[in-house]
Each structure stands twice: as structure tokens, then as C-alpha cells.
Amino acid sequence: MLGLRVFDFTLLILLFVLVLFCGLVFSVVGFSGFPSYYDELVYVGCGVEYVVNFTPPINCNFEHPPLGKYLIGFAVLIGLGNALYLFLVVGSSLLVYFLVRDLLGSGLLGFFAGFLLVLDTVFLNTHRFLLLDPPAIFFLLLSLYFVFSRSSALISGFFFGLGVACKFSVVPYFLVFLYVFVVRWGLTKRFFRGLLVFVCVSLVSYLSTYVADLVLGPYAVVQHHVAMFSYMFWRHGFSLPVALNGLLKLISKVEVWRYGGGFTFTFAGNANTTMFLVGSEFIPGSGSLVILGLGLGSVFWYVMLPSLMINTYRVLTRKPGFSEVFACVAGWVSLTTILPGPLDWYYVNALPLLYANVALLIKNLTRNREDILKYLVPGLVGVQSLITLLTLTGLIPYRISFPLP
Numbered sequence: 001m002l003g004l005r006v007f008d009f010t011l012l013i014l015l016f017v018l019v020l021f022c023g024l025v026f027s028v029v030g031f032s033g034f035p036s037y038y039d040e041l042v043y044v045g046c047g048v049e050y051v052v053n054f055t056p057p058i059n060c061n062f063e064h065p066p067l068g069k070y071l072i073g074f075a076v077l078i079g080l081g082n083a084l085y086l087f088l089v090v091g092s093s094l095l096v097y098f099l100v101r102d103l104l105g106s107g108l109l110g111f112f113a114g115f116l117l118v119l120d121t122v123f124l125n126t127h128r129f130l131l132l133d134p135p136a137i138f139f140l141l142l143s144l145y146f147v148f149s150r151s152s153a154l155i156s157g158f159f160f161g162l163g164v165a166c167k168f169s170v171v172p173y174f175l176v177f178l179y180v181f182v183v184r185w186g187l188t189k190r191f192f193r194g195l196l197v198f199v200c201v202s203l204v205s206y207l208s209t210y211v212a213d214l215v216l217g218p219y220a221v222v223q224h225h226v227a228m229f230s231y232m233f234w235r236h237g238f239s240l241p242v243a244l245n246g247l248l249k250l251i252s253k254v255e256v257w258r259y260g261g262g263f264t265f266t267f268a269g270n271a272n273t274t275m276f277l278v279g280s281e282f283i284p285g286s287g288s289l290v291i292l293g294l295g296l297g298s299v300f301w302y303v304m305l306p307s308l309m310i311n312t313y314r315v316l317t318r319k320p321g322f323s324e325v326f327a328c329v330a331g332w333v334s335l336t337t338i339l340p341g342p343l344d345w346y347y348v349n350a351l352p353l354l355y356a357n358v359a360l361l362i363k364n365l366t367r368n369r370e371d372i373l374k375y376l377v378p379g380l381v382g383v384q385s386l387i388t389l390l391t392l393t394g395l396i397p398y399r400i401s402f403p404l405p
Helices: 002-027 039-054 067-077 080-106 109-120 121-126 134-146 153-166 168-185 189-216 221-234 239-254 300-319 322-336 351-366 372-390
Strands: 254-258 261-270 273-283 290-295 398-402
Touching: 067 080, 067 134, 067 153, 067 239, 067 351, 080 109, 080 134, 080 322, 080 351, 109 121, 109 351, 109 372, 121 372, 121 398, 134 153, 134 168, 153 168, 153 189, 168 189, 168 322, 221 254, 221 290, 239 254, 239 300, 300 322
Parallel strands: none
Antiparallel strands: 254 290, 261 273, 290 398
């Protein structure tokens, strides 16, 4: 009973601080040194069209699923667009708290992961704009919570479908749910029944968001998906340089771009021979090399990928528990969302599971000793709070850019 009271008190403090901090950030801080994301204009315009004029989604921004734009349209029309995304910041952070608490059996580590998420300047800045990734990750976290903490394939499938209906970056996480079903039920009738329920409910909740397309005819939904997938394969097809750029930003918070002409990377051998490694054509531009850094928005960006790799090593070399494997599988799957490039809003999808892996590494290093965690966790949260505050006030630059010859 005492342990439950401690968890409840921790949750209450977390909720209060999150609401207070996010309210201050969204209402007071000017974000003058932070980038703006103009994709918001498209989503707001189409979202309002969907709601006001009942415009079929295929006729306005067919490139992405419609649910996120419906939510944006409703929120903008009633004047609560920023309030909705403030709710998503707090909601996603609380869901990370619940997930990590149940995953690692520690309210302190849940507090640590949830608090780091809301203090992450990339996460915060992305939620300033009405984009599709914030509602997508919120629904995904709801789905993960219900499958992991509540063992409900039906409710989990419902929210998973809604997440996919916001953005397709959620789709790879199906592998995580499949792992959970296999471990909990084995290859039994219960597994196939639960998987069937999950898939069917997900499809129903996903496809229900395309009902407006049917005004154009019975095959409009199919035509919409053909156009959408064609665009995605053309616009977001896999590219090794872009994928490496996404990982580079995760590892070092640095992006490297080359504008103008062609770019090749070769390895020189003997007798004037060369081995071609990477080649890519970039959009014509200034012809200069530009390196963009994100400053120190979150010091834990530098330990997220190492944490995932160390946790994976432990899983592969020891007899792991279900929670450890779950965290590692979810962490690696989350990296698929940043391979299309180093855009800030792509990282929204990966950060919750990567911070969960940082929490798992701390648990292993401290052997889950509460007497150590109760001093270590507040200290780490305090350091990140200070860095976030300094970044928001402009004393630490959010982004540094400089051209090289």
C-alpha cells in the first residue's frame, strides 16, 4: 500500500510539473531562436476543408492519412489548436511514465523517462506546430499501454488503427505487438484469435477515417491509397545518405547537407583505382556544404543509441526478461521512423522508446536500487531542466549553422 501511495504521489507531482512547465512554455516563451515548420499550413488548411466543406481527403493532401488533419481542423475551428497539442505533450509524457513504470517496475524510472520527454526541446518545439506526428505517437503510446499493461488486444488495436490513420510512421510498430502476442500466448489458438482481433479492429478504426472519400464513388478509398503509396515510394524511398544523416543527428545532433550538383564518396586504392561507395544527387542550390547543429537541447540524445545497443547486448548475452526484450525491440523499431531523414518531427516517434531504453540502462547499472535512484533520478532531471531552460531562453543555441567551402 505504501508503494502504491509513493507511485501515486510521484504521478501527481509529475502531472503538476508537466502542466505548469508546458503552460509556461507555450504561453510565455517566444521561441525566437527555434525553427518553424510550415507543413502546418497544409494540414490546417486541409483539416478545415475536411470539417467545414466535407472535402474528401483524396482531394486535399492525399499524401497522408486523414485523421490527424480532422483533429487539427476541429481544434482550429473551436480555437483550441495549441491547447490540443499541449494536451498531447502532457498525455504522451504521462503514457511514457505509465509504460516505463510498468515495464521496469519503478515509479522513479517512469518519472525519469516521462519528464525527459517533456523537457526535450525537439519534442516541445515540434508540438508548437499542428503536425501529424504528435497525435500519431500519442495514439501509438495508448495502444502500447493497453497491450502491455492491460493485455487488451481489442482496445490496443483500436488505438493502433487511429495512430496509423494519423501517419504511416506508426506501421512498423506492428512488429512490437506481434512480439508481445507471441511471448504471452505462444503459437496457440489464443495467439491467432488475439492477433485476428487486433488486426481486424485496427483495420476498421483506420478505414473508418476515409468514409468521406466514398462520396466520390465506391473505389475512391482504393484510389486514395494507390495515390498515397505511389507518392510515398517516390518521395520517401530509402536512400543511404539520407538514412545515415538521420542516424547522425540522433548520435551527435549534427546534420550534414550538400546542396547543388552531385556528391560522391570514394575510397582510393592502389594504382590510382577507386572504389565507389556512396553517390547521390541533391537539389541544386548554393553549392555550399552546410552543417546544422541542434545545440544541447537534450544531453540524453548522446546516450540514447548507446543505451539501446548496450541493452541489446545484455539481451543477447544473458537470459533476458520480457520487459528488457520489449524495450529493445520497440527501440530498434522506433529507429525506422528517422531513416527517411533528419527532420525534427520524425524524432517525435522515436524519442519515447529511446528514453525508455535510457531508463532501462540506468536500472541495470544501479541494479534497480531505489536508494540510489532516489538521488540519481532527481539529479539527472535537474541537469536536463537547467539545459532546457537555458536553451529556451537562448543562452544555449538551439541550432548552429555555418557553411564550409
